[in-house]
Amino acid sequence: MGRPKPITRAAKALALSLIVLLVLFPFWTILATSITAPEEVVANGGWVVWPQSFSFRAYTDIFEGGVITHALTVSLGITILGTATSLFATITLAYALARPGVFGGKPVLIMVLFTFLFPPAMIPSYLVVKELGLLDSYPALVLPVLVNVFNLVIMRGFFQAVPTELIEAAKLDGAGELRILTRIVLPLSKSIVAVVGLFYAVSYWNAFFNAMIYTRQDMWPVQTLMRLYVTQGASLTENAASETGVANSPQAVKMAVVIMATLPIVIVYPFIQRFFAKGVLSGAIKS
Amino acid sequence: MTATAAPPERHPAASGGDETSPRKPKRRKGRFRRDLVLVALMVPGVAYFLVFHYGALFGNAIAFQDYVPFIGVWHSPWAGFANFVTLFGDADFWHATWNTVSISVLQLVFYFPAPLALALLLHSLVGDKVRKFVQSVVYLPHFISWVIVVALFQQVLGDVGVLNGVLGDAGLHTVDIIGNPDAYKPLVIAQVVWKETGWGTIIFLAALANVDEQLYEAASIDGAGWWRRLWHVTLPAIRPVIVLLLILRLGDILTLGFEQFFLQRDTVGPDAGEVLDTFIYITGIKDGHFSIATAAGLFKGLVGLVMIFTANKIAHRLGEQGVYK
Numbered sequence: 001m002g003r004p005k006p007i008t009r010a011a012k013a014l015a016l017s018l019i020v021l022l023v024l025f026p027f028w029t030i031l032a033t034s035i036t037a038p039e040e041v042v043a044n045g046g047w048v049v050w051p052q053s054f055s056f057r058a059y060t061d062i063f064e065g066g067v068i069t070h071a072l073t074v075s076l077g078i079t080i081l082g083t084a085t086s087l088f089a090t091i092t093l094a095y096a097l098a099r100p101g102v103f104g105g106k107p108v109l110i111m112v113l114f115t116f117l118f119p120p121a122m123i124p125s126y127l128v129v130k131e132l133g134l135l136d137s138y139p140a141l142v143l144p145v146l147v148n149v150f151n152l153v154i155m156r157g158f159f160q161a162v163p164t165e166l167i168e169a170a171k172l173d174g175a176g177e178l179r180i181l182t183r184i185v186l187p188l189s190k191s192i193v194a195v196v197g198l199f200y201a202v203s204y205w206n207a208f209f210n211a212m213i214y215t216r217q218d219m220w221p222v223q224t225l226m227r228l229y230v231t232q233g234a235s236l237t238e239n240a241a242s243e244t245g246v247a248n249s250p251q252a253v254k255m256a257v258v259i260m261a262t263l264p265i266v267i268v269y270p271f272i273q274r275f276f277a278k279g280v281l282s283g284a285i286k287s
Numbered sequence: 288m289t290a291t292a293a294p295p296e297r298h299p300a301a302s303g304g305d306e307t308s309p310r311k312p313k314r315r316k317g318r319f320r321r322d323l324v325l326v327a328l329m330v331p332g333v334a335y336f337l338v339f340h341y342g343a344l345f346g347n348a349i350a351f352q353d354y355v356p357f358i359g360v361w362h363s364p365w366a367g368f369a370n371f372v373t374l375f376g377d378a379d380f381w382h383a384t385w386n387t388v389s390i391s392v393l394q395l396v397f398y399f400p401a402p403l404a405l406a407l408l409l410h411s412l413v414g415d416k417v418r419k420f421v422q423s424v425v426y427l428p429h430f431i432s433w434v435i436v437v438a439l440f441q442q443v444l445g446d447v448g449v450l451n452g453v454l455g456d457a458g459l460h461t462v463d464i465i466g467n468p469d470a471y472k473p474l475v476i477a478q479v480v481w482k483e484t485g486w487g488t489i490i491f492l493a494a495l496a497n498v499d500e501q502l503y504e505a506a507s508i509d510g511a512g513w514w515r516r517l518w519h520v521t522l523p524a525i526r527p528v529i530v531l532l533l534i535l536r537l538g539d540i541l542t543l544g545f546e547q548f549f550l551q552r553d554t555v556g557p558d559a560g561e562v563l564d565t566f567i568y569i570t571g572i573k574d575g576h577f578s579i580a581t582a583a584g585l586f587k588g589l590v591g592l593v594m595i596f597t598a599n600k601i602a603h604r605l606g607e608q609g610v611y612k
Binding site: 012015016019020022023024025026027029030033044045046047049064089090092094095096097099101102103104108111112115118119120121122123124126128130131143144146147150159164176177178179181188201206207208209215223226227249251254255258261262265266268269272273281 | 305318319321322324325326328329332333335336338339340341342343344345346347349356359360405408411412417420421423424425426427428430431432433434435438439440442443445448449452455481485545546549550551564567568571573577580581584585588589591592595
């Protein structure tokens, strides 16, 4: 295509720098506000871009026990157990549906794909959870979102690409289906299991609505709890202050909570990113 | 990796070596016995879909009932279309529908082309390193929850946020964005652009990678400039992807994503902030009018289905592949 003109290159560089800045700036100011000394945050009107004085008071405050610590623990537990259960149900179903001519494969596949067109509505889903007696229980945060159709479809696509010869050869050697799955198919599908696992983990960590309607406030994970403080005013500071007995800059504490709720995502993100680089998804999306 | 990730659809003949071929129906019982382990593996997933998707689908029946939570789905009296009559006579419902459709249309105009534009920009980069870096930055917001996105926007654009702080320090007029009903629509569009544009490029970048380089070279030799190459080579090549996404988007015309709107509805009040999903939540779960809320949900689902079928049909007429055949 030839080398672009200098002016075009400069315009592109400018546009891209601006985009990167727009994406990263909000994270930066949140982080800066959370690690600035409370007096400076207050003096500056609740926001900081370039901290002059550092303090981790906001973090020690939220980790001195109390509601936020509890909510973070709940989030972590739901994420770990939920991801494991979801992966199990997704892998088993995807594997069975990936085998050609399996008994019941076609109707089950149609049944699953139909849910794409007509996803469950809010009120009927609520009634199902209620009828099952799952209200105010942690399984209510996992079971209603156990298998994601999109994740199932890309996983199945990946399993189908495992060469049939390998499976036939293993069968001739007397290997059963479970053995084929765990010894042949899964080791060849590590990258897709990782990607789908991370998708599940991120969605469990980020979920807030199901917890809000299905569970009591003292069971809430951090995202649900954050809603109270973030969009509904300053109740967090009152809460945190009464929990810990110290006053802090309300904004700094708020931002520290936001950072804590974002941190796990930022930590696992490079791993997800690595798999995108390999083109795992672009290939899967095409199908 | 890419090659193995795109699986060819299997022909029945692919399992031809198998003596119990799936094409012989009289061997059903034999197939069941042969596949017993596989069938068992399906059980958890199938049970999930039956209970939480088809159970919920069945639960839509209460839209035609006078549902009383205390009596339950099985014994509540039937009401015919009375709930729909009530719903369609409710001005709040039409107001929420109007808000939803207008935000949807704004999204279609301002958000839908954004990932395509960014993908074209990224695709045109010569350096691989810069592109990878920008990609890893712009994908990130997709993984951030809506609660946090709303918090970020409040911190930057709120009345005690960074923008107004800087404007105030400079002695300029501050701007009223968060909590201002008039600014609500641009705000929610800006949020979705910020959060999803980067992620949305993935599918376009995949399509762009498949465009034949020789077509560009041929066009260049013929003297086509950047715009002409874009119009005559690039866009036609990725048109199926654009059409596919457009159809899916139209199917979601009444669905904006609940979380973003639920989180901010109260900051601007129902007049500007009520969309169908929040209307359903408030009517059903908060006010306890389960049947009417379910009727609204059913209406939303059916409109989505009709939109997808219609859009797909139009796409076929225009010679496109669409979502399904």
